[in-house]
Amino acid sequence: MRADRLVATLLFLQTRGRVTAREVAEELEVSERTARRDLEALAAAGIPVYSQHGRGGGWSLVGGARTDLSGLTAAEIRAMFLVAGPSAVSPELRTALRKLIRALPAPLRSDAEAAAKAAATDGTDWSRLPVTAGTPLLDALQRAVVDGLCVRLGYARPGSPTGIRTVHPLGIVTKAGVPYLVAGTEQGETAARPGAGPGSTGTGLRIFRLDRITSVELTTDPVVRPEGFDLATVWRELAAPMEERMRGATVRGRAEPTAERVLGVLFGGRLRLGGQRGDGWLDMEIDGPSPEVVAAQLAGLGARVEILEPVEAREHLARLAAELTTLYGPL
Structure with missing residues (x-):
């Protein structure tokens, strides 16, 4: 029972x-x-x-007689349904929300129903590709995390064959709509071995991007959880190296004011625009993994931007221009 x-x-x-x-x-x-x-x-x-x-x-x-089992306030109920309502993609969650609404006192029920209908979630990007991992694998990993069971994980990095490894699932973090598994790995693995996601440490804790996971097989072995483990703290530590690599180089230049919006979409918080110059253009600074990567991303804006430094970025952009001219011919 x-x-x-x-x-x-x-x-x-x-x-x-x-x-x-x-x-x-x-x-x-x-x-x-x-x-x-x-x-x-x-x-x-x-x-x-x-x-x-x-x-x-x-x-x-x-x-x-009534027994208050939850202690939920009206504000707490609204917050819960605003978060859970749009995410009720599984039959279990939809059923649970329906039962909870029925169980709420009448004065709170209408607020909960309204909150559940106040937002929606679209799981695809503008090209209609899904931005989250498949539900069966995600469900299996969530069960493993909650039940504290190790899993045999199939994982394939781009350009590498699928490998099978046993991991200790410790939590799932969603960053910008993309879910990642935080897991402990078998002793003896080093950070240089393939399979890590955005970051890894020498402690055996790694990140696995869920859309690269090909299979999940639950075992009966219990998870070994590090002493004092805190998912949010560990995630910040593991993600920090990737965030640092994303800002490993700075490209400086100038941009036409008409390019400001496109630059903001391309680079987000890695873009810094200054005031208008004497020539009417804007000062521009962009952080990226390398000068070459930033130059390639700017290539599509043509003459609306000019890279001033470093020289590696200018040279890479010139090579790209030469390759395109060879391929398509001069106008």
């Missing part, structure tokens, strides 16, 4: 006032016999639940 089912039964009683075993069975998707046994268990536990036989009978809380 599961405690969560007993809690759900009590919440259902509070909402409806009087219920039959059949109604409880339909609501919780169990047999009528199980529902009756749960109701009897609540009464045996000292909760003021009693049954009345005959026509119009059923199970009720004595004197309409």
Whole structure:
């Protein structure tokens, strides 16, 4: 007999006032016999639940008694449904939200329903490609994290064959719509071995990007959790090297004011634009992994931007221009 089912039964009683075993069975998707046994268990536990036989009978809380099991305030309920409502993509979550709305007191129920409809989530980018990993693999990893079980993970980095490794799943972090698994790896692995995501450390903790995971097989081996492990802290430590590499070089130049919006889309927080120069253009600084990478990203803006330094970026842009001229010919 599961405690969560007993809690759900009590919440259902509070909402409806009087219920039959059949109604409880339909609501919780169990047999009528199980529902009756749960109701009897609540009464045996000292909760003021009693049954009345005959026509119009059923199970009720004595004197309409209520038990506040959640302590949720109206603001907390709105916040929860604003987050969970748009994300209710799985049947289990949709069912849970539906049951919770029914269990809420009437004054709070309308707010919860409105909050659940106040936002939406689109899981694709503008090219209609999904930006999150497949649900079956994500579900399996979430179960492994919650149950504390090791998994055999199939993982393929771009340009590399798929490898199988045993990892200790410790948490899942979503960054900019892309989920990552934080996991401990077997002893003896080094940061140089393939399989790491944006970052890795010498402690055996690594990041695995979920859209590169090809298979998940749960084992019966328990997860070894580092002492004092905190997911948010570990994520910041693992992600820091990648963020530093993304700002490993700075390119300086000038840009036409008409290019400001495009530059903002391309580089976001890595772009710094100064005031207008004497020639009417804007001073420009861009951070990136290398001068060559930034130059390649700027190539599409043509003569609307000019790189002034470093020389490596100017030379790379000149090589790109020569290659394009050779391929397509002069105008």
